[in-house]
Amino acid sequence: DTMKQVIDGDFPPGVRVNALLTIAMLNKEPPVESGTNRRPPKPLPEASEYLLSLLDAANRPGDASRQDALFITDLVGLVRHAKYGLNDQQRAELTQKMLAIVAQQEPPSGRLPEVHVWFRTGAADVLAAMSDPGSGSEVLGALQALFIEEGASNDQRCWAAGALAKLRY
Numbered sequence: 001d002t003m004k005q006v007i008d009g010d011f012p013p014g015v016r017v018n019a020l021l022t023i024a025m026l027n028k029e030p031p032v033e034s035g036t037n038r039r040p041p042k043p044l045p046e047a048s049e050y051l052l053s054l055l056d057a058a059n060r061p062g063d064a065s066r067q068d069a070l071f072i073t074d075l076v077g078l079v080r081h082a083k084y085g086l087n088d089q090q091r092a093e094l095t096q097k098m099l100a101i102v103a104q105q106e107p108p109s110g111r112l113p114e115v116h117v118w119f120r121t122g123a124a125d126v127l128a129a130m131s132d133p134g135s136g137s138e139v140l141g142a143l144q145a146l147f148i149e150e151g152a153s154n155d156q157r158c159w160a161a162g163a164l165a166k167l168r169y
Contacts, residue, residue, distance in 0.1 A: 024077025043085030075122035
């Protein structure tokens with residue numbers, strides 16, 4: 001609750017980003033990293049819900065640079081939750097939202113194109129963390145489109161290729 005107050009409060013972007021990263025790292029169960037019963041962490045479900053809710057909050061009007069800093073941090077946190085802790089409904093919701101971001105070639109008003117590429121490749125990372133090409137291969141298609149997009153930077157192509165490599169075909 002304190003971290004949420006910091007995120008919503010009038011604090012410098014770096015403080016708000018660190019509060020969001022703290023929420024993203026919360027576990028219901030810690031990982032077991034050694035022995036015969038090794039398992040990954042189980043992220044806190046309430047943290048997953050909060051991270052998902054911030055995707056919609058990123059579209060609220062306000063200081064774009066403050067919102068962008070939180071939005072990219074949200075994507076970083078969602079990679080971990082997508083890999084280890086989402087239920088089927090959350091995965092479906094997140095997949096649709098990430099596909100929309102990956103497909104958005106033109107940056108919204110006020111966002112630099114280079115920053116927009118961060119969002120698109122961050123969304124590709126979230127999709128890759130789920131490892132699912134999609135029931136109709138929509139994730140596969142979106143990542144391929146990101147890779148072959150006319151005018152794409154080498155960084156964007158490499159990021160898309162890395163995401164494609166993580167899918168379970």
